Each structure stands twice: as structure tokens, then as C-alpha cells.
Amino acid sequence: MKQKNLFIAVAALLVLAFAGGAYFYKQQQAEAAAQLAKQNMAALVRADAPSFGNPNAPVHIVEFFDPACGTCREFYPLVKAMMTAHPDKIRLSLRYAPFHPGSESVVKVLEAARKQDKFEPALQALFAAQDAWVINHSSHVELIGPVLEPLQLDMARLQNDANAPEVAAMVARDLADAKIMNVTMTPEYFVNGKPLPSFGFEQLRALVDEALANAK
Numbered sequence: 001m002k003q004k005n006l007f008i009a010v011a012a013l014l015v016l017a018f019a020g021g022a023y024f025y026k027q028q029q030a031e032a033a034a035q036l037a038k039q040n041m042a043a044l045v046r047a048d049a050p051s052f053g054n055p056n057a058p059v060h061i062v063e064f065f066d067p068a069c070g071t072c073r074e075f076y077p078l079v080k081a082m083m084t085a086h087p088d089k090i091r092l093s094l095r096y097a098p099f100h101p102g103s104e105s106v107v108k109v110l111e112a113a114r115k116q117d118k119f120e121p122a123l124q125a126l127f128a129a130q131d132a133w134v135i136n137h138s139s140h141v142e143l144i145g146p147v148l149e150p151l152q153l154d155m156a157r158l159q160n161d162a163n164a165p166e167v168a169a170m171v172a173r174d175l176a177d178a179k180i181m182n183v184t185m186t187p188e189y190f191v192n193g194k195p196l197p198s199f200g201f202e203q204l205r206a207l208v209d210e211a212l213a214n215a216k
Contacts, residue, residue, distance in 0.1 A: 043177040044190055048170070049093045050119050053083050057091040058215035059208055064097040064178050064188040067106055068139045072187045073127040078201055082208060089212060096174040097186050102139035105162075107171055109141060112161035113153060121151050 044062055061079065065072040083090045096111075098104040106126070113122035125147050126133070133143035145155075161167060181190070189196055191207040 040180050041193055043180040044193060045093065046095070046173075046177070049095055049174075050114060051091060051093045052080075052120070053091040054088040055091060057089055059086075059090045059211040060093065060192055061090060061204075061208065062093045062095060062190045064095045064174075064181070064183045064186055066096075066098050066100055066103050066186040067110060067123065067126045068098075068100040068103045068130065068134045068137075069186040070130065073130055075187055075201060075204075076123075076127060079204075082205065086212060089215070090208065095177065096171050097178045097183055097188070098139075098171065098175070099186060100134070100137055100139050102141060104171060105141035106133075106139045106144060108162040108167050109144065109148075109158065111167045111170060112158045112164075113148070113151070115161050116153055116157065118151050118153055122148055122153075125151065 045060070049062075063072075063079070065076075079092060083092060096107045098107045110119065110122055110126065113119055126144065129144075129147040133140050133147060148158075178188075181188075181195075189204050189207075191204070192211050194207060194211075196203045196207060
């Protein structure tokens with residue numbers, strides 16, 4: 001009986017040690033990621049990135065996204081709803097991370113739509129019709145024309161702007177910044193410079209709630 005109790009005690013200690021080690025490792029990862037974000041704030045926050053909300057909001061969410069990303073499509077309205085629930089308290093900035101094959105051409109069109117003040121309608125249209133132009137995880141820019149048609153964009157100007165060197169430079173810069181920030185998948189969020197401890201909308205909400213509480 002004593003041997004059995006000793007075995008149980010040792011096993012329990014091993015479980016606790018493992019759990020403690022795993023927690024400590026996760027904490028180290030989170031701290032290292034937060035330190036990286038702090039060191040590379042210039043690569044995280046760009047003044048010319050598409051942004052929504054109060055520019056002086058105490059909480060700033062930066063999202064690296066790909067319009068071909070299904071999870072980006074799912075999370076976008078949830079983030080906007082969070083902003084609506086906290087008027088003037090949350091700002092959202094979007095950074096391009098076109099990781100899907102063919103997506104770079106699509107984000108160039110999206111940036112060109114921004115030059116006609118149609119960024120958000122274009123983004124929402126692309127998300128809504130994502131299944132029509134994303135095939136086998138690849139983007140097909142030639143299929144997005146009918147998707148954007150209801151927005152009454154100047155299509156000749158759109159094509160010209162999408163091919164402009166400054167748009168290509170902006171997309172290349174965002175990709176370089178994503179690499180600096182160790183962004184390898186989309187969506188990737190940073191809240192006031194802090195990355196998510198682990199991926200998930202509840203984790204994002206918790207980080208935003210923490211930032212809102214600290215802002216009071």
C-alpha cells in the first residue's frame with residue numbers, strides 16, 4: 001500500500017512538474033514575442049496602412065491578413081463588432097500578407113480600390129464571394145471582376161493603379177514587415193504591440209479586454 005501511495009505521489013509530482021514546465025515555456029514564448037513586437041514597432045505600425053476607427057483610440061489592433069484566407073473572412077466581422085461595442089476605443093489597421101498563391105495580385109487590386117475610397121466595400125465583397133475566386137487554396141485575380149462590378153469602380157483606373165510601382169512596393173514592404181514580425185500564417189493579430197499568446201478569437205478578445213482595462 002505504501003509503495004502504491006508513493007507511486008501515486010511521484011506520478012502526481014511529475015504531472016505538476018510537466019504542467020509547470022509547459023506553462024513556463026508558454027510564458028517565455030509570449031514574453032519573447034512581445035519583446036520582438038516592441039523592438040520592431042516600426043515594422044508593425046505603418047501610417048499608410050488601411051485603418052478603421054478612431055486614430056487616437058487607446059487600443060490598436062494590427063492584423064496581417066490575406067483576402068483569400070477563410071479565417072480572415074470569418075474573423076473580420078467579429079473584430080468589427082468588437083469595435084462597434086467599444087466606440088472610439090479600438091482602432092484596426094490592416095497589413096497585407098498575401099501568402100496564398102496568386103493573392104499578391106488580388107491585394108494590389110484591393111489597394112487600387114482604396115485609391116477610389118472603396119477599400120472596405122471591395123474587401124467585404126471579396127470576402128463574401130471568396131468561394132468564387134479562391135480555388136484549391138489559390139487566388140484567381142481574373143475571377144474577381146464580377147465580384148467588384150457592383151461597386152461601380154473606374155475599372156480602367158483600377159487596373160492602372162493595381163499595376164503601379166508604388167502599390168507593388170507597399171505590398172512588398174508589408175511582406176517584409178510580416179517576415180520581421182515572424183508572421184507565417186493569417187490572420188495574425190497584435191494588440192498594442194502584443195501578439196496573441198495562442199491563436200483564436202477568444203484569445204484576441206481577451207487581449208483587447210486587457211488593453212481596454214489598462215486604458216481606463
